[in-house]
Every structure is written in structure tokens, then in C-alpha cells.
Amino acid sequence: MTLRTLICTTAMAGALASPAAAQDYCGGIGNGQWIGGNEANSDIAASDSFREQLALVLLGNAHTSLFTLSSPAEVRLEAAGRGSGDPVIEILDGSGAVIGSDDDSGGGTSSAALLALQPGTYCVQTTSWDNSPLTATVRVGRTEHEALTEGGAALAAGSAGTATTTDTTTDTASDAGTMDAVTDTEACGGARMIGSGPIDGSLDAGISVTETINATPNWAFELSQPAALSITAENEAADPVLTLTGADGSFYAENDDYDGLNSRIDMTTPLQPGTYCVGLRALSDGGVPVTVTLSAFDPEAATRALYERGEVAPPLDGSFPITDLGTVSARSVSQVQMQGDTAQWFRIEVAETGLLLIEGIAASSGDPVLRLFDDVGREVGYNDDYGQGLDSQIAARVFPGTYLVALMDISGQSPLLRLVMERYVPAQ
Template sequence: MNKTTFFLGATAACAFALPAAAQDLCGGAVSSGAWIGGDEANSDISTAGSHSDQLALVLLGNAHVSLFTVSSPTDVRLEAQGQGSGDPLIELLDGNGSVVGGDDDGGGGTSSLMTQTLQPGQYCLLTNSYDTMAPLTATVRIGRTEHEALTEVGQSGGDRGGEGSDGGGDMPPVEMDDCGGLWELADGPIDGQLGGGGITMTETINQVPGYSFQLASDAMITITAENEAADPVLTITDSTGGFIAENDDFDGLNSRIDFTTPLAAGNYCIKLDALSDGNVPVTVSVTEYDPAAAAAAMYDRGETAPPMDGSYPITDIGTIDGRVVEMVQIDGDDAKWFSVSVDAAGLLLIEAIGGNMGDPVLRLFDDVGREIGYNDDFGMGLDSQVAARVQPGTFLLAVMDISGSSPQLRVVMERFVSAR
């Protein structure tokens, strides 16, 4: 991403963060960024003596990218506080480029705040302006939860500015101990109801802007909010309003938060906001986190490559020698997966053609699951094209259509070898 940034060094002293090479950044999801501690060695939040700050100027809708690592499981706090009328948004990507979480206004007023337990690895924190056309100057702070906080909620554990949801709708403020009177999912702890389909509630967001629930013991859970007509935003806080996690558009326009590390016993609040229609019913579910189901859902969305052990449907195209054409019918939103092999080094060119009706998307992975190609909307139309330089081996191709009413796609695969 092109951007202009000015960096303010960690805590007391001024330091200028050096840009990192593009190939090192969160699986290639971002093209440039700056280490929060000035360089990679000083950007390990697990071992940092204090928080680190950057002062970011965001122009023309581009994002400021802050880079950091954690070397052991760490409770981190990520904050962005705008200057003047600035309204920052933050989004966190892991080392594979997958969205871990994000926030808008969780730090009180227009400030952003996200706290989460992160596993060892590299992370990219993207700071954008809520008004994509307006320039933003913001302080970005990354530290552990015991470090000094930047935002109001981080300092006091208070409410989110007293206005409830981002849109200032009917959401009551979150109050001490009772989630502002939000509906209870159950009378007492929900631990024994998480299996199977879990607990499910369906109401409009304008009528029921959130729910409260209690855990008697630590638990890994999944929380979803579903109805694309509403475009729901899902925010989880503790009972005092302390921000925990937020998600928008995890699966299409539906939202989902997976707590892959146990959520501690206690009282929690589910806050909902509708970015589209608040008068349509939204189904909110709280279930036991299922790693296998979560992985299968990622395969269905084409976000990561499935195993080639027969446990997930993959159509074997065989060895590509010249050109192969496949007609592919996409049913629903799930990706169709194909395996292709090449027996010599060269260029693999793949096209998905929708005939001016569909909107295909292509993702190409190598045999160990690294994404080596992605495209949506190649050229002037909605068709997709991926060109990847490959060595002999087997590759996995995900074919999707995001139009919602896919025709039969024509997928063309061609192998080119170097002139000798």
C-alpha cells in the first residue's frame, strides 16, 4: 500500500521505524509497514519493557501498517487514538494474512481498542480512517495489557463513550455487572448448553441490540451473528464494558468470533450493530469452538488449502501438459477445489471466465499450503487470472464466485515452459 507516515518512537524516546521487506509481511497481505519498536528485534511485545507508539498520518484512504511479533502466548492491547476529529479503525492480521480481529470506537469516543491473547508469530496492525476520504493523524500504541494504556477505556475500564453502538442507534450503554440490561442468553451459566447447536437467538437488532451470558469455567467458544441483509457487526465486551473482540464480514456479510484460547470464566456482553437493515432478524449463536469445523469453514471460503488426504472433496485434474479447460458450477458460496500437477519448471496460467455474468475469484496454493497466487477482477472485467512461476509438483486451486448467482464458469489452465 502506498502511504505517507511519520513515526514517533517507543514511549519516552523518539525512534524512526524502518520499513520491512514486502515478502516478510503477514503472508504478503500488505506491501509495506514499519516495526513498532523501530526494528524487528525491538518489536517483540512478549519481552518488551513497555508499550511502543507510532504517530501515523494516513492519506487518500491508505492504511498505516504497524509490525510486531510475539515470542510466547501474550495478552496484548492494541490502540489507536485520533487527533482532532480523526476517527481511526484498526484491523489485525496474523502471519498468514488472516484477519484476527479489529475495532472501531472501542477505546471511548472515536478511539479504537482491541485486547486479545496472541500466539507466537508475526502480526500486522492496520490503521485506517473511518472516513476514507479524510486524512487521519493518529497515535498507535501496542503493548501488553499490563502496560500503560492510551485510550479512555484502556485507562479506566469504563464505558465506550456512553453512546452504545458505533452508529449511535438504540444500543444501551454497557453498565457495570449487567451489560446495560441486555437480554440474558440463559438463566445462569451457559457452559452445559454449548454442545450440539449451542444457544441460538433470532431477533432484529433494532429490537434486541445485544445479549449477556455467563461462563462458570474457562471455555473455547464461537459466537456468530448471521443475516447478510442486516450486515451485522459483532462486539464482545466484559460486563464492565472492557473491549474483548469485534468482527464484521467474517463470512460474506455475516460476523463470527472464534475464541481459540479459552475465554475466562465470567460475565460477558454481546453487542450488535446493523450496518444495513436493523429491522431484519439476525440469528446469534454461542457454541463450543470446534477446530475441525472451523478448519472446514476456512476451506469452504477458500482461505486456506485443505489436506490432500481424502477428508475434503478435491477434484484431481492430473498433470497439465499444454491447456486444460474445465466447466465449473459453483453452488452457493463455497469454493470448489482442484489439484493440478506439473512435471517441469515453468509458468502456470489459470483463468476463470464468467461470461459477464459471474464474478469469479481464484486462489492457488502449493502442496504445503502456501498461497502463491490470488486474483479477483483481472483487467477491465470481473473475470480472474493467476500467473505463477512453479516448480514440478502438485498445486491446489480454489475457484469461487462472489456474485451470489454464479453461472457455469469456464476455468482454463495452461502450462508454459522456459525456452531452451
């Protein structure tokens, strides 16, 4: 069967099998299918078991699953790809507002999210992380229903423990000097409050709390005035996933692996006065202490952090260290001593149109990653783990001009790497 035949067959099958069009739901996002086959059978609050369907995603589109709730319920939403597929899920309410999203919390490349929802109609959109064709199983159920993924089961187990927080005393730091006074609050499901009262904007020094995710999967904080802030969750042994919501359940942001396996959320638009909830999930060890810190958002520091992680090209004005390697004429090899996972930046000049081959090679150990940018900051190429090993390689067609190369290492060993460049010109 050809790809064209498969697309046409799938479109016809969807038109025949879909008993409802999603343009009537979730802000009119497009055609969708009831997760239970029809609207009556897709009421997750009243169902005796989970509901699931097969999602076929082609040409960068999304598969939309519809479900309803006749009463409030804690709903688990999961997607597991078949083969090498990497699904990403996004949950929308009846108005089309995004109330949750996830990638990889189900374990491996699977997605999982746990949301406390009110009665209404909801949509789950499943997409492919890298826009390649995807076949995935989508499952929607309550916490007592069987989970599709290991991460989904862990989410339900963690949720079951969130209602047991009854301690009203003030705690002290288990990690000296890192915990401010915390008390319990009725907000955010009885979460523990970060700080001893409303935060008045004095976050320059930061406020930190340290506890295991198993013991405290939820925190809360209260703002007395608008504040742009950063929230971090740190301990790579736990591999924490960080979620920010409002006390009313409104979703703001979620992050996993911002800095190594640590997580960070930057709210660049000031949050308005009110109470906010910080949710934590451990993808590894939930029994190790994780430090959660609230601090004032620093745009300069945030921008520099992007340069240091190699995600954004720094300016060429000398404000950030860049090693000038000159014009790439034929073949060059540079020895680079890495310092943790901080990117090392290199400037090169290309005199003629041609093919530029760049390799990051571990001299003895390491896991190099490469990124290539043009002189205005557009990413031209990216690679991690070329071929069968951990070395990286970028092959890109380039034109005369200036380019920036970011070399990183994600092994955590600060190894010695070799940066190899070769230039090829078109045959005459």
C-alpha cells in the same frame, strides 16, 4: 520528489514535530505524536472538539497517535484514507495491550471504533491494510463531537440507544424456534442476557437469539465453567459486525464478513467463568432481524469451513473432495457448476519450471475468485476482479510438483464458471 527523499523528509519532520516519544507510553511501541500537538491539548475528555492529524504510512510501518483521558469517556476513533488508501486502526492502552481494532467499519475503506475508556494514556496505531503507501486522516473525539466517517456517526447513534433497555420480561422468538429465554442484566451496559442463567458448558445444541440490531445492539452471556465457543451473527441484509468483550471492558475479538456478510468469532482458547458482552453493529440495515448464536467450538467443523471458503488448502489424503485435473501440459478449459459460495478444489501437476496462468471466467454471470496453493498448503497466488471486469486471473512462477486450485464465486448466484489453465516454459 523521489520516494527516498520523501521518506527522509518525513522522518526529519516527525523528529522535529513530535513532542513526545511513544516509548514512554503503550508498552514502548515506538515513536508517536500527540493527537492535539502536545499532551495538554490531547486530553479528549476535556477537549471542546475532536482532535485529528495526518498519518503518513510508508514501508509497512505504523503511524502512532497519542491521546489521554482525564476522566472516563466514550471515545470514537476513526481513520479515513486519501485516494485508494485502506487504513486499519488498532487501539492500545498504557501497558501496550490491544483493547480494540477495526477495518472498514467507518464505511468504504475507512475505519471506526467506539470504546468506553477509563482515565489514562492511549495509542492509536494506523497501518495500511495491503502494506502500500498510505495517507490518512486520524480523528479522536467523544460521541458528541463531529464524526469523520459515516460509520463513525452510526456507531455513536447506536451507542446512544444502548442505555434505554429497561424491559425485564422474558421474550419469545420473533423467528419461531430460534430464541431461548432472555432477560436483562446490569452487566455490559444493561444488555439483554442470552439464556435464562449461567451457561454450564452445554452448548452442543447452541443457544440462539433473534432481534434487530437497532433494538438490541448488545447481548450478554455468563459462563459458569471454562468453555471454548463460537459466536455467530447472521443476516447478510444487515452485514453485522460482531465484537466480544469482557464485562470489565477488556477486548477479546471482532469480526466482519467471516461467511459472506455474516460474522463469526471462534474462541479456541476456553473463556474463563464470568460475564461476557456481545456487541453488534449493522453496516447495512439495522432494522432487519439478526440471529446471534452461541455454540461449542468444533475444531473439525471450523477446519472444514476454512476448506469450503477456500482460505486453507485441504489435505491430499482423500478426506476432502478434490478434482484431479492431471498434469498441465499446454491449455485446458474446465466447466465448473458452482454451489453457492463453497469453493471447488482442483489438483494439478506441473512437470517443469515455468509460468502458470490460471483464469476464473464467468460463463454468463458470477464473480469468481481464485487461490493457488502448493502441496504443503502455502498460498502461491490470489486474485479477485482482474482487469476491468469481475473475472479472476493468477500468473505465478511454479516449479515441478503438485498444486491445489480453489475456485469460488461470491455473487451468490451459483453460476457456471470456466476454469482455464495455461502453462508457459522459459525460452531456450
